[in-house]
Amino acid sequence: MSREKTITLEVNGRQHCAAFPSHRTLLEALRELGYFEVKCGCEKGDCGACAVLLDGEAVDSCLTLAWTAEGRAITTVAGLGDRGRPHPLQEAFAKSGAVQCGYCTPGFIIAGVSLLRETPQPSEEDIRFGLSGNLCRCTGYRKIFEAVSEVAAADAPKGRK
Amino acid sequence: MVPDFDLDSPDRLEEALGLLAHGNGAQNVPLAGGTNLIVDIRACRVAPDRLISLSRIRELRGIRLAAKRVRLGGRTTVSDLMRSPEIAAHGASLVDSARVFGGQMVRNAATVAGNIACGSPAADLVPPLLSLDATVVLTSAAGSRTVALDDYFTAYKKDVRRPDELITAIEWDVPGQRCVNRFYKLARRKGDAITVTGVAVTIGVTNGICSKARVALGAVAPIVVRARAAEALLEGQRLTSALIDKAGRIAAGECNPIDDIRASADYRRHTVHMLTRRLVNDAWVQLS
Numbered sequence: 001m002s003r004e005k006t007i008t009l010e011v012n013g014r015q016h017c018a019a020f021p022s023h024r025t026l027l028e029a030l031r032e033l034g035y036f037e038v039k040c041g042c043e044k045g046d047c048g049a050c051a052v053l054l055d056g057e058a059v060d061s062c063l064t065l066a067w068t069a070e071g072r073a074i075t076t077v078a079g080l081g082d083r084g085r086p087h088p089l090q091e092a093f094a095k096s097g098a099v100q101c102g103y104c105t106p107g108f109i110i111a112g113v114s115l116l117r118e119t120p121q122p123s124e125e126d127i128r129f130g131l132s133g134n135l136c137r138c139t140g141y142r143k144i145f146e147a148v149s150e151v152a153a154a155d156a157p158k159g160r161k
Numbered sequence: 162m163v164p165d166f167d168l169d170s171p172d173r174l175e176e177a178l179g180l181l182a183h184g185n186g187a188q189n190v191p192l193a194g195g196t197n198l199i200v201d202i203r204a205c206r207v208a209p210d211r212l213i214s215l216s217r218i219r220e221l222r223g224i225r226l227a228a229k230r231v232r233l234g235g236r237t238t239v240s241d242l243m244r245s246p247e248i249a250a251h252g253a254s255l256v257d258s259a260r261v262f263g264g265q266m267v268r269n270a271a272t273v274a275g276n277i278a279c280g281s282p283a284a285d286l287v288p289p290l291l292s293l294d295a296t297v298v299l300t301s302a303a304g305s306r307t308v309a310l311d312d313y314f315t316a317y318k319k320d321v322r323r324p325d326e327l328i329t330a331i332e333w334d335v336p337g338q339r340c341v342n343r344f345y346k347l348a349r350r351k352g353d354a355i356t357v358t359g360v361a362v363t364i365g366v367t368n369g370i371c372s373k374a375r376v377a378l379g380a381v382a383p384i385v386v387r388a389r390a391a392e393a394l395l396e397g398q399r400l401t402s403a404l405i406d407k408a409g410r411i412a413a414g415e416c417n418p419i420d421d422i423r424a425s426a427d428y429r430r431h432t433v434h435m436l437t438r439r440l441v442n443d444a445w446v447q448l449s
Contacts, residue, residue: 003165003166003167003168021165022165022166022167022168022212023163023164023165023166023202023203025199043200043203044200044203045196045200045263045264045266045267046264046353048264048265048266051266057240057269058265058266058269059266059269059270060196060266060267060270062199063194063195063196063199063200063266063267063270064195064199064270065168065192065195065199065212065214067168067170067214068168068170068192068214068216070170111264111265111266114265114269115265128352129260129265129352130265131264131265132263132264132265132351132352132353133263133264133265133266133267133268133352133353134264
């Protein structure tokens with residue numbers, strides 16, 4: 001039986017056909033395809049640097065085998081928005097100074113977007129809980145939490161604070 | 162270098178069971194969320210011949226309540242547990258556990274069956290399920306059988322599941338109304354940490370008497386264990402602080418912890434005493 005096969009991955013709405021061995025993780029496959037915004041950190045599900053959305057839900061791409069992502073919508077941080085049309089959370093990260101070295105930022109934004117989809121008006125505790133699988137080693141958590149709160153506040157129904 | 166393996170992703174349960182049944186001696190391993198298994202494969206701690214991914218089998222995911230029994234599909238994720246009003250009402254200790262289980266991405270991927278199947282004494286969903294008297298449904302191509310979770314583990318990382326079987330569901334009876342079910346995980350920090358001591362407790366009260374007591378202990382023995390002597394001491398009694406303290410001390414004697422990088426055996430025993438006392442006391446106060 002072949003242990004390498006050609007699969008189709010849908011990344012940020014674009015189809016890619018490529019051959020990968022069975023053990024290739026989604027993280028490795030995405031970087032091979034040029035999606036360098038997906039970062040390689042701990043490769044064991046502790047740091048969240050490699051987070052992507054899989055059918056809208058945040059997962060660690062280092063713990064996902066590429067073959068099992070076939071037929072599912074993969075979204076990287078670049079798929080959420082770009083410099084010209086940033087996602088509100090990307091904008092909030094820039095405005096709040098929630099970025100220092102930047103390595104953890106793609107994962108934080110993916111986790112933050114997933115958190116806001118599930119809990120559009122999160123409490124401080126909800127934010128800490130939603131981001132507990134992402135590590136920042138520049139110690140920038142405070143501003144990251146502020147960026148997520150800011151997007152939630154901007155989205156709040158009018159007349160409420 | 163990661164060794165190669167075959168990888169199948171069947172759409173239907175019957176296909177997965179068929180693949181498991183026709184292993185021809187090869188080592189077939191079911192792949193659920195992958196949050197343990199992928200790490201172990203990449204570290205060369207396990208080298209399966211073939212992985213059978215369950216990610217496409219929809220019927221294995223979901224929570225149902227019927228005839229006063231809760232049924233979790235094996236591929237139900239930790240995040241699913243937190244979103245479910247049925248679990249909040251009839252398995253509150255699982256919500257306690259899900260809230261300290263790991264980061265968001267791990268909770269979105271990790272499954273209930275996977276947490277049981279990994280066999281770790283520190284698997285955080287096992288003490289809650291044991292405190293609920295859960296049963297495990299094991300299914301093969303030849304049919305299904307039901308095993309009490311209490312009888313499922315036989316030794317460290319050893320269980321009664323045959324290689325051709327999948328954990329397809331986990332079930333338990335809805336606890337009565339006068340019943341409190343809680344879990345506490347003690348670890349070095351709240352998020353993303355491996356358990357030092359995990360305690361799950363169920364206390365039921367009828368006519369002012371403790372009619373049901375379950376105390377399940379995680380990470381303090383080769384497998385998750387019940388503190389049966391502590392349970393027996395509490396059942397049938399009107400609880401007092403002295404009795405609850407004694408039950409905690411007895412529970413500490415019923416575990417068999419080790420010294421490791423996270424804590425000493427003595428500390429673990431001490432915390433079993435303290436956590437059992439605290440959880441039983443809180444439950445009793447809430448029910449009185």
